[in-house]
Amino acid sequence: MSLLRALADRDRVFDFMTPRATTVDVRHGPILYLEDVTVSFDGFKAINNLNLTIDDGELRCIIGPNGAGKTTMMDIITGKTRPTQGSVWFGSRHNLLNMNEPEIASLGIGRKFQKPTVFEALSIFENLELAMAADKRILPTLTARMSGEIQDRIEEVLATIGLTELRHRPAGILSHGQKQWLEIGMLLMQKPRLLLVDEPVAGMTEQEMERTAELLTSLAGKQSVVVVEHDMGFVRSIARTVTVLHQGSVLAEGSMDQVASDPKVVEVYLGADEKELA
Numbered sequence: 001m002s003l004l005r006a007l008a009d010r011d012r013v014f015d016f017m018t019p020r021a022t023t024v025d026v027r028h029g030p031i032l033y034l035e036d037v038t039v040s041f042d043g044f045k046a047i048n049n050l051n052l053t054i055d056d057g058e059l060r061c062i063i064g065p066n067g068a069g070k071t072t073m074m075d076i077i078t079g080k081t082r083p084t085q086g087s088v089w090f091g092s093r094h095n096l097l098n099m100n101e102p103e104i105a106s107l108g109i110g111r112k113f114q115k116p117t118v119f120e121a122l123s124i125f126e127n128l129e130l131a132m133a134a135d136k137r138i139l140p141t142l143t144a145r146m147s148g149e150i151q152d153r154i155e156e157v158l159a160t161i162g163l164t165e166l167r168h169r170p171a172g173i174l175s176h177g178q179k180q181w182l183e184i185g186m187l188l189m190q191k192p193r194l195l196l197v198d199e200p201v202a203g204m205t206e207q208e209m210e211r212t213a214e215l216l217t218s219l220a221g222k223q224s225v226v227v228v229e230h231d232m233g234f235v236r237s238i239a240r241t242v243t244v245l246h247q248g249s250v251l252a253e254g255s256m257d258q259v260a261s262d263p264k265v266v267e268v269y270l271g272a273d274e275k276e277l278a
C-alpha cells in the first residue's frame with residue numbers, strides 16, 4: 001500500500017494530520033491555563049470550577065477515580081467538548097475556546113488516545129513518514145524525494161522511541177507497547193508543544209512500562225506532557241507533580257507522596273481500591 005493511499009484510506013482524522021506553525025507565548029506564564037472551567041451535561045457538572053496550570057516543559061500526571069472528569073478535561077483542551085463557563089488558554093496568546101479541534105491541533109497540541117492506531121501494513125519508518133506527510137506544506141515533497149531534513153527527523157524520533165533497529169519492519173509485528181511508542185513517535189514528528197497522553201501503560205508488560213516511563217520523562221523539557229493514568233506505580237515512577245481530580249475539580253496537587261498522604265485523597269480512593277495509592 002502506498003503512503004498516499006494509506007493516508008486516503010485512514011478511517012479518522014488524526015490529530016497529527018494537521019500542519020503546525022505556531023508561536024506559543026510562554027514568556028510571562030504557563031503553557032496551559034484553565035480557569036474556573038465548568039462543563040455541564042444535562043445539568044450534571046462533569047467539570048466543576050476546574051483550575052489547572054501546566055508550565056512549559058513540565059511533565060504532569062493527572063489521577064482520579066472513575067468519573068472524576070479526566071477525559072472530559074482532555075476533551076476541553078483539544079476542543080472536543082465546549083465548557084459551559086471558564087477560560088482555557090494556550091500560552092498567553094491563544095484562547096482555545098475560540099478555536100475548533102483542527103485549529104487547536106495545529107497549535108501543537110497532540111493527543112495520544114489509549115488504543116494505538118498505527119498503520120499495521122506499513123513499516124515503522126513509513127508510519128513516521130506518513131505522520132509528517134500529514135503536514136500539507138510537506139506533502140508535495142513526498143511524491144518527489146524525501147528531504148534530508150525529514151529523514152533526519154524520522155531518525156531522531158526512531159531513536160527517541162527506541163525503534164531504530166526495527167524501522168523497516170511492518171508496524172503489525174510490533175508488541176502492544178511498541179505500537180504505543182510508535183504512535184507517540186508519530187505525534188512527535190510534528191514537534192508538538194504539548195502532548196496529552198491517555199493511560200499509556202494500560203496492557204503493557206512491566207518492562208514496557210519501564211521503557212515508557214523513560215520515554216515520557218525524556219520528552220519533558222522539550223515539550224510539556226500531561227499524562228492521565230490509573231496505574232499508581234507508574235505514576236509514582238514518573239511524577240514530579242500529581243494533580244488529583246475528583247468530581248470535576250482539583251482535590252489535591254503536589255508530589256506523589258504529598259497527595260498519597262492527603263486525607264481527602266485517601267478518602268476518595270477508599271472504596272475504590274485501598275491499595276491503589278500505596
Ligand SMILES: Nc1ncnc2c1ncn2[C@@H]1O[C@H](COP(=O)(O)OP(=O)(O)OP(=O)(O)O)[C@@H](O)[C@H]1O
Nearest residue numbers: 041044045046064065066067068069070071072073
Ligand atoms: N457526553 C456526556 N454526557 C453525559 N455525561 C457525561 C458525558 N461525558 C462524561 N460524562 C460524565 O461525566 C463524568 C466524568 O466523566 P469522565 O469520562 O471525564 O471521567 P474520567 O475521570 O475520565 O473517568 P474514567 O477514569 O472512568 O475514564 C462521568 O460521571 C461521566 O458519566
